[in-house]
Amino acid sequence: MHINSHYALGVIIASISTYYLNLIALEYSLIIIASFICDFDVFFSQYARDRNHRNLITHSLIPSIIIVIFGIIFNWLGLIIAGFAYLLHVIIDTFDWGTNLFYFPKKTIGLRFLISKDEEENLDKYLSQYKVKSSFFDFKYYKSKILLFSEIVLFFAMLLIISLFTWEYYYVLFFYFPFLFFHLVRHYKLKNIEES
Template sequence: MYIHINSHFAIGVIIASLFNPLFNFDLLEFLLIVFASFLNDFDVFFSKYAKDHNHRNLITHSIIPSIVLIILGIVFYWPALFISGFAYFIHIVVDTFDWGTNFFYFPQRTFGLRLLIKNEEENLSEHLSQYNNPESFFDFKYYNNKISLAVEVILFVVMIITIIFFALEFMFIIFFYFLGLYFHLARHFRLKKIEKEKENQE
């Protein structure tokens, strides 16, 4: 299972919506929870500082930030911050299923089931060399995986249902889901075009 940023966003909306009747979040609090569910994926811009240039080896892709948020939420008695930490933690757990992540950080080891790369992990460089752009390997693995696509659809449906029933006043933020979806689809078709050009050259 490989989760795109729009699906992490959906998980954040689901979590925030489910807790909304209990805590009656204002807009800032609701957005805080949603953003906490996907914000750490922007650490990709700092990949050059990570082990093996893999952004998932950064501390932002460990459980440490989520623990900090949860503790701060308890100390300041701010439910939204506590739940933001929980949403962050869920992101890290979910990431263990596809390529894995540096869950505990300090061992500097990738942890998780790594379902999308388990068969190719030993000869990964060989598999990557088959593509014009190495990103294509990871992208195509996702879009060729029916379970991943099904999970994405299910998360979208559950997101819509939960926000309608529990947080209808925040319905407008669904717009940002489609921005994330557009980003991934645009990249997918760009990579397909790149690989198609390589095939034509051969």
């Protein structure tokens, strides 16, 4: 799932948690940040197996467990919820391309419904059909009606939840759009390259 959708889910979790548990602004922010921060590991892809950022330790259960443990040690409910928001990100990512969930077996785990067994086994053949290798993954994502529908639902759910529970934090909505535009600009840039 794209970072904007993880962000929307973080806002939903933070808003509901803040409303019912009376969390402070710092905790609200921590939950949102935890929901998408692991996608910044893309900047370290060169260190990952197959140059796939989802094979890094950041896309495993380990960071979320550490965050939850620190939350328990310091008796900090906001940090515990942030750990679960991080965990939810990693689990959701198992549905599209999969993640190295347990890290140490060095195996990508998940339903991985965006890639067939044939595509996975013959990935180089499929990637060679594109001028830019990442176009394969980008186009598969945008052809998935389920993922596009999920992104739309999460966006409107975020708007609804924040307006019902934590309107005082309405400004966090504005941070959603740079993440969305990043993916859209990237998609259309790749599309133009492939069509030229």
